[in-house]
Amino acid sequence: MTTAHGDVETPAFMPVGTQGAVKGVTHRDLDELGAEILLSNTYHLYLRPGDGLIARRGGLHRFIGWNKPILTDSGGFQIFSLAGRRTIDEEGARFRSHLDGSAHLLTPERATDIQAQLGSDVAMVLDECLAHPSTEDEARVSMARTLRWAGRARDRLLALRAGPVNGVVVTNPGQAQFGIVQGGVFPGLREESARSTAALGFEAYAIGGLSVGEPIDVMYDVVGRTTRWLPGDRPRYLMGTGTPEDLVESVARGIDLFDCVLPTRNARNGQLFTSQGRLNIKNARYAEDDSPPDPECGCSTCRRFSRAYLRHLFVTGEMNGATLNTLHNLHFYLDTIRRIREAISFGRFESFRRAFTERLSGQPSDS
Numbered sequence: 255m256t257t258a259h260g261d262v263e264t265p266a267f268m269p270v271g272t273q274g275a276v277k278g279v280t281h282r283d284l285d286e287l288g289a290e291i292l293l294s295n296t297y298h299l300y301l302r303p304g305d306g307l308i309a310r311r312g313g314l315h316r317f318i319g320w321n322k323p324i325l326t327d328s329g330g331f332q333i334f335s336l337a338g339r340r341t342i343d344e345e346g347a348r349f350r351s352h353l354d355g356s357a358h359l360l361t362p363e364r365a366t367d368i369q370a371q372l373g374s375d376v377a378m379v380l381d382e383c384l385a386h387p388s389t390e391d392e393a394r395v396s397m398a399r400t401l402r403w404a405g406r407a408r409d410r411l412l413a414l415r416a417g418p419v420n421g422v423v424v425t426n427p428g429q430a431q432f433g434i435v436q437g438g439v440f441p442g443l444r445e446e447s448a449r450s451t452a453a454l455g456f457e458a459y460a461i462g463g464l465s466v467g468e469p470i471d472v473m474y475d476v477v478g479r480t481t482r483w484l485p486g487d488r489p490r491y492l493m494g495t496g497t498p499e500d501l502v503e504s505v506a507r508g509i510d511l512f513d514c515v516l517p518t519r520n521a522r523n524g525q526l527f528t529s530q531g532r533l534n535i536k537n538a539r540y541a542e543d544d545s546p547p548d549p550e551c552g553c554s555t556c557r558r559f560s561r562a563y564l565r566h567l568f569v570t571g572e573m574n575g576a577t578l579n580t581l582h583n584l585h586f587y588l589d590t591i592r593r594i595r596e597a598i599s600f601g602r603f604e605s606f607r608r609a610f611t612e613r614l615s616g617q618p619s620d621s
């Protein structure tokens with residue numbers, strides 16, 4: 255995938271830097287881990303420090319000191335999660351800030367403007383995120399609205415590219431915009447959404463509204479069906495997913511781009527992803543365990559530190575514990591996706607997938 259701030263090898267995993275920083279690690283760590291693209295959250299940056307302030311600093315890349323690609327979400331997902339603090343109508347989403355209760359209106363145009371000011375390399379359209387479970391009728395109404403919003407967001411981006419739009423500072427003229435396929439767990443709606451969204455002519459496409467509580471086989475089924483209706487020459491981004499197994503299984507179904515908070519959030523809670531499954535470092539049985547978290551991992555944490563030490567850091571609340579766990583988990587994710595890329599280029603992805611799955615299912619994991 256080619257962006258205004260360089261190329262990204264796909265399939266790719268994007269660490270989540272909500273506030274312009276990946277919790278627990280520095281940009282230098284991310285460079286060393288081989289992260290090629292970051293995800294940042296528009297909702298949070300819009301509220302604080304504000305897209306205007308970031309535009310005056312020359313855009314998000316300059317403000318946070320990251321010269322490689324950045325993707326921003328539209329802010330919609332966070333707003334839809336503000337149960338009781340938001341209402342949705344055709345114009346957009348009205349919500350109250352979780353910080354000070356102030357009232358805001360996010361429209362498809364406004365979400366596009368904010369991301370233009372942030373200057374991410376990939377901007378996402380504002381979509382309606384439907385809760386699971388929903389009826390087919392609810393999913394149809396929501397999908398149709400998402401489609402109308404997508405048309406408005408695309409029109410706005412094209413207007414911004416054509417010339418100045420009332421005070422919006424475009425900090426990255428090479429910004430791409432991705433459309434988002436919705437439609438819940440209903441194949442017919444997903445097909446209609448994919449075809450109609452593709453007809454709007456975005457640079458690439460994402461699948462939204464999954465990993466929201468549906469069974470895992472349903473998610474894989476929706477992904478497998480939906481990718482078939484998306485252009486084969488454009489990256490496909492599965493939003494907000496998932497586990498290491500989800501990465502492998504979704505690549506098998508045609509996905510190129512992932513983001514997920516699991517490796518970073520779980521690291522801070524003491525859960526490590528390893529080649530043998532998940533490991534909860536707080537468990538008492540690791541108190542005198544001198545082995546590294548994952549004997550097969552080459553990360554800086556595993557090369558130097560024992561489970562006993564990491565457990566001690568966790569139990570005492572030492573901030574180094576969260577950092578060392580995050581370095582390991584991000585390494586595991588980025589290394590998994592690198593091995594997937596290698597397997598694809600050598601034409602042995604299917605055998606890699608089988609071995610990966612057998613390995614994880616054959617080992618007992620900490621709960």
Ligand SMILES: [Zn+2]
Nearest residue numbers: 551553556582
């Ligand atoms: Zn490691």
